[in-house]
């Protein structure tokens with residue numbers, strides 16, 4: 941089981957906000973919302989910004 945096989949995006953359309961599941965292969969590509977038809981660009985990296993920096997400061 942690979943939970944990272946799909947990327948979950950929320951439609952930027954404020955009147956839609958549908959959660960879209962796209963394959964990670966679609967990174968950097970444009971997809972279309974199935975609900976409202978808006979074009980959404982899939983980010984290269986997951987939305988989870990886990991900044992694991994060493995204690996530099």
Ligand SMILES: [Zn+2]
Pocket residue numbers: 951952953956957958973974975976977978
């Ligand atoms: Zn939408």
